[in-house]
Amino acid sequence: DAGITQSPRHKVTETGTPVTLRCHQTENHRYMYWYRQDPGHGLRLIHYSYGVKDTDKGEVSDGYSVSRSKTEDFLLTLESATSSQTSVYFCAISRTGTVNTEAFFGQGTRLTVV
Amino acid sequence: DQQVKQNSPSLSVQEGRISILNCDYTNSMFDYFLWYKKYPAEGPTFLISISSIKDKNEDGRFTVFLNKSAKHLSLHIVPSQPGDSAVYFCAASAPGAQKLVFGQGTRLTINP
Numbered sequence: 597d598a599g600i601t602q603s604p605r606h607k608v609t610e611t612g613t614p615v616t617l618r619c620h621q622t623e624n625h626r627y628m629y630w631y632r633q634d635p636g637h638g639l640r641l642i643h644y645s646y647g648v649k650d651t652d653k654g655e656v657s658d659g660y661s662v663s664r665s666k667t668e669d670f671l672l673t674l675e676s677a678t679s680s681q682t683s684v685y686f687c688a689i690s691r692t693g694t695v696n697t698e699a700f701f702g703q704g705t706r707l708t709v710v
Numbered sequence: 711d712q713q714v715k716q717n718s719p720s721l722s723v724q725e726g727r728i729s730i731l732n733c734d735y736t737n738s739m740f741d742y743f744l745w746y747k748k749y750p751a752e753g754p755t756f757l758i759s760i761s762s763i764k765d766k767n768e769d770g771r772f773t774v775f776l777n778k779s780a781k782h783l784s785l786h787i788v789p790s791q792p793g794d795s796a797v798y799f800c801a802a803s804a805p806g807a808q809k810l811v812f813g814q815g816t817r818l819t820i821n822p
Binding site for chain 1: 714716719744746751752753754755756759799801808809810811812813814815
Protein backbone atom coordinates (compact mmCIF):
# COMPACT_ATOMS: atom_id res chain seq x y z
CA ASP A 597 0.00 0.00 0.00
CA ALA A 598 1.70 3.20 -1.21
CA GLY A 599 -0.75 5.54 0.56
CA ILE A 600 -2.90 6.23 -2.49
CA THR A 601 -6.66 6.63 -2.14
CA GLN A 602 -9.01 7.04 -5.08
CA SER A 603 -12.56 8.30 -4.69
CA PRO A 604 -15.16 7.39 -5.54
CA ARG A 605 -14.45 3.70 -6.18
CA HIS A 606 -17.54 3.32 -8.35
CA LYS A 607 -19.67 5.87 -10.15
CA VAL A 608 -22.51 5.83 -12.64
CA THR A 609 -23.21 9.09 -14.39
CA GLU A 610 -25.25 10.37 -17.30
CA THR A 611 -23.92 11.47 -20.67
CA GLY A 612 -23.14 15.16 -20.74
CA THR A 613 -22.58 15.63 -17.02
CA PRO A 614 -19.25 16.69 -15.53
CA VAL A 615 -17.47 14.19 -13.31
CA THR A 616 -14.48 14.63 -11.02
CA LEU A 617 -12.34 11.78 -9.73
CA ARG A 618 -9.98 12.33 -6.84
CA CYS A 619 -6.59 10.84 -6.09
CA HIS A 620 -5.07 11.47 -2.69
CA GLN A 621 -1.58 10.46 -1.58
CA THR A 622 -0.14 10.55 1.90
CA GLU A 623 3.56 10.32 1.00
CA ASN A 624 4.27 13.74 -0.54
CA HIS A 625 5.54 12.42 -3.89
CA ARG A 626 6.10 14.82 -6.73
CA TYR A 627 4.87 12.76 -9.68
CA MET A 628 1.24 11.70 -10.04
CA TYR A 629 -0.51 10.09 -13.01
CA TRP A 630 -3.97 9.26 -14.27
CA TYR A 631 -4.41 6.17 -16.46
CA ARG A 632 -7.45 4.48 -17.92
CA GLN A 633 -7.70 0.75 -18.48
CA ASP A 634 -9.75 -0.63 -21.35
CA PRO A 635 -9.89 -4.15 -22.86
CA GLY A 636 -7.47 -4.48 -25.73
CA HIS A 637 -5.74 -1.21 -24.89
CA GLY A 638 -4.07 -1.88 -21.57
CA LEU A 639 -3.26 1.17 -19.50
CA ARG A 640 -3.18 4.50 -21.30
CA LEU A 641 -1.90 7.72 -19.80
CA ILE A 642 -4.44 10.55 -19.63
CA HIS A 643 -2.56 13.32 -17.80
CA TYR A 644 0.27 13.54 -15.35
CA SER A 645 1.67 16.05 -12.88
CA TYR A 646 5.24 16.79 -11.84
CA GLY A 647 4.38 19.28 -9.11
CA VAL A 648 1.76 21.64 -7.76
CA LYS A 649 0.10 23.38 -10.72
CA ASP A 650 2.48 21.56 -13.12
CA THR A 651 0.65 19.15 -15.38
CA ASP A 652 1.03 17.72 -18.87
CA LYS A 653 -1.02 15.71 -21.33
CA GLY A 654 -0.73 12.02 -21.93
CA GLU A 655 -1.75 10.01 -24.98
CA VAL A 656 -5.54 10.13 -24.43
CA SER A 657 -6.14 13.56 -22.90
CA ASP A 658 -9.04 14.77 -25.07
CA GLY A 659 -12.17 15.34 -22.98
CA TYR A 660 -10.24 15.35 -19.71
CA SER A 661 -8.70 18.04 -17.54
CA VAL A 662 -6.68 17.84 -14.35
CA SER A 663 -5.75 20.04 -11.45
CA ARG A 664 -3.20 19.82 -8.71
CA SER A 665 -3.48 22.62 -6.19
CA LYS A 666 -1.88 20.62 -3.38
CA THR A 667 0.91 18.05 -3.47
CA GLU A 668 -1.34 15.36 -2.05
CA ASP A 669 -4.34 15.72 -4.38
CA PHE A 670 -4.62 15.16 -8.13
CA LEU A 671 -8.08 15.63 -9.62
CA LEU A 672 -9.30 14.29 -12.95
CA THR A 673 -12.35 15.97 -14.50
CA LEU A 674 -14.43 14.72 -17.37
CA GLU A 675 -15.83 17.97 -18.63
CA SER A 676 -18.87 16.42 -20.34
CA ALA A 677 -18.97 12.67 -19.88
CA THR A 678 -19.47 10.44 -22.92
CA SER A 679 -20.07 6.70 -23.19
CA SER A 680 -16.54 6.26 -24.60
CA GLN A 681 -15.23 7.41 -21.23
CA THR A 682 -16.73 4.39 -19.49
CA SER A 683 -13.60 2.79 -18.12
CA VAL A 684 -11.58 1.95 -15.05
CA TYR A 685 -9.40 4.86 -13.99
CA PHE A 686 -6.18 4.41 -12.05
CA CYS A 687 -4.11 6.98 -10.27
CA ALA A 688 -0.41 6.32 -9.77
CA ILE A 689 2.54 7.94 -8.03
CA SER A 690 6.22 7.66 -8.69
CA ARG A 691 8.38 7.51 -5.61
CA THR A 692 11.48 9.13 -7.01
CA GLY A 693 12.13 12.06 -9.29
CA THR A 694 11.98 9.95 -12.41
CA VAL A 695 9.98 7.00 -13.62
CA ASN A 696 13.06 4.80 -13.61
CA THR A 697 11.61 3.11 -10.63
CA GLU A 698 8.31 1.44 -10.08
CA ALA A 699 5.12 3.48 -10.12
CA PHE A 700 2.52 2.59 -7.48
CA PHE A 701 -1.14 2.45 -8.34
CA GLY A 702 -4.35 3.11 -6.47
CA GLN A 703 -7.25 0.67 -6.34
CA GLY A 704 -9.04 2.21 -9.30
CA THR A 705 -12.36 3.94 -9.98
CA ARG A 706 -14.90 2.16 -12.14
CA LEU A 707 -16.85 4.81 -14.08
CA THR A 708 -19.93 4.02 -16.13
CA VAL A 709 -21.44 6.67 -18.39
CA VAL A 710 -25.03 5.89 -19.39
CA ASP B 711 0.48 3.82 -32.58
CA GLN B 712 1.14 1.13 -29.99
CA GLN B 713 4.74 1.54 -28.87
CA VAL B 714 4.57 -1.40 -26.49
CA LYS B 715 2.78 -4.53 -27.65
CA GLN B 716 1.75 -7.72 -25.95
CA ASN B 717 0.45 -9.84 -28.78
CA SER B 718 -0.96 -12.68 -26.69
CA PRO B 719 -4.18 -11.63 -24.93
CA SER B 720 -4.20 -14.82 -22.89
CA LEU B 721 -2.00 -17.72 -21.84
CA SER B 722 -2.86 -20.93 -20.02
CA VAL B 723 -0.15 -22.93 -18.22
CA GLN B 724 -0.11 -26.02 -16.02
CA GLU B 725 0.83 -25.52 -12.39
CA GLY B 726 4.53 -26.18 -11.83
CA ARG B 727 5.50 -25.49 -15.44
CA ILE B 728 7.16 -22.39 -16.87
CA SER B 729 5.08 -19.39 -17.92
CA ILE B 730 6.60 -17.14 -20.58
CA LEU B 731 5.01 -13.80 -21.29
CA ASN B 732 6.25 -11.72 -24.20
CA CYS B 733 6.41 -8.03 -24.99
CA ASP B 734 7.68 -6.11 -28.02
CA TYR B 735 8.43 -2.43 -28.33
CA THR B 736 9.06 -0.08 -31.21
CA ASN B 737 10.67 2.97 -29.60
CA SER B 738 14.44 2.52 -29.56
CA MET B 739 14.71 5.33 -26.98
CA PHE B 740 13.13 3.17 -24.27
CA ASP B 741 15.77 2.32 -21.69
CA TYR B 742 13.82 0.99 -18.71
CA PHE B 743 11.27 -1.80 -18.70
CA LEU B 744 8.88 -3.06 -16.05
CA TRP B 745 6.35 -5.82 -15.51
CA TYR B 746 3.19 -5.30 -13.50
CA LYS B 747 0.69 -7.84 -12.24
CA LYS B 748 -2.99 -7.08 -11.81
CA TYR B 749 -5.70 -8.98 -9.99
CA PRO B 750 -9.39 -8.21 -10.61
CA ALA B 751 -10.71 -5.14 -8.78
CA GLU B 752 -7.21 -4.13 -7.69
CA GLY B 753 -4.62 -1.72 -9.02
CA PRO B 754 -1.56 -3.02 -10.88
CA THR B 755 1.38 -3.94 -8.66
CA PHE B 756 5.02 -3.76 -9.61
CA LEU B 757 6.68 -7.11 -10.21
CA ILE B 758 10.15 -6.72 -11.70
CA SER B 759 12.13 -4.32 -13.86
CA ILE B 760 15.21 -4.21 -16.07
CA SER B 761 17.46 -1.47 -17.32
CA SER B 762 18.69 -1.48 -20.91
CA ILE B 763 22.27 -1.94 -19.71
CA LYS B 764 21.33 -5.47 -18.62
CA ASP B 765 19.92 -8.41 -20.50
CA LYS B 766 18.57 -10.35 -17.54
CA ASN B 767 17.19 -9.66 -14.08
CA GLU B 768 16.03 -12.27 -11.59
CA ASP B 769 13.86 -12.04 -8.51
CA GLY B 770 12.93 -15.38 -7.03
CA ARG B 771 10.63 -17.23 -9.43
CA PHE B 772 10.54 -14.27 -11.82
CA THR B 773 13.13 -13.51 -14.49
CA VAL B 774 12.94 -10.80 -17.12
CA PHE B 775 15.00 -11.05 -20.28
CA LEU B 776 15.74 -8.13 -22.58
CA ASN B 777 16.83 -8.46 -26.21
CA LYS B 778 17.57 -4.92 -27.35
CA SER B 779 18.42 -5.80 -30.93
CA ALA B 780 15.03 -7.47 -31.33
CA LYS B 781 13.25 -4.87 -29.17
CA HIS B 782 11.77 -7.74 -27.20
CA LEU B 783 11.42 -8.60 -23.55
CA SER B 784 9.98 -11.60 -21.82
CA LEU B 785 8.94 -12.55 -18.31
CA HIS B 786 9.59 -16.10 -17.14
CA ILE B 787 7.80 -17.52 -14.11
CA VAL B 788 9.18 -20.80 -12.79
CA PRO B 789 7.50 -22.74 -11.32
CA SER B 790 4.07 -21.33 -12.02
CA GLN B 791 1.62 -21.29 -9.12
CA PRO B 792 -2.16 -20.78 -9.00
CA GLY B 793 -1.66 -17.39 -7.34
CA ASP B 794 0.16 -16.24 -10.46
CA SER B 795 -3.14 -16.18 -12.34
CA ALA B 796 -3.58 -12.51 -13.18
CA VAL B 797 -3.22 -9.98 -15.98
CA TYR B 798 0.39 -9.02 -16.67
CA PHE B 799 1.36 -5.69 -18.21
CA CYS B 800 4.74 -4.75 -19.56
CA ALA B 801 5.73 -1.10 -19.53
CA ALA B 802 8.60 1.02 -20.79
CA SER B 803 10.02 4.48 -20.33
CA ALA B 804 12.46 6.69 -22.21
CA PRO B 805 15.07 8.95 -20.58
CA GLY B 806 13.52 12.15 -19.30
CA ALA B 807 10.03 11.13 -20.38
CA GLN B 808 8.68 10.99 -16.79
CA LYS B 809 5.98 8.51 -17.79
CA LEU B 810 5.42 4.85 -18.53
CA VAL B 811 3.97 3.38 -21.72
CA PHE B 812 2.06 0.15 -21.18
CA GLY B 813 1.22 -2.83 -23.33
CA GLN B 814 -2.28 -4.26 -23.70
CA GLY B 815 -1.80 -6.94 -21.09
CA THR B 816 -1.78 -10.76 -21.11
CA ARG B 817 -4.17 -12.75 -18.95
CA LEU B 818 -2.28 -15.68 -17.43
CA THR B 819 -4.25 -18.63 -16.09
CA ILE B 820 -2.46 -21.32 -14.09
CA ASN B 821 -4.33 -24.61 -14.14
CA PRO B 822 -4.01 -27.09 -11.26
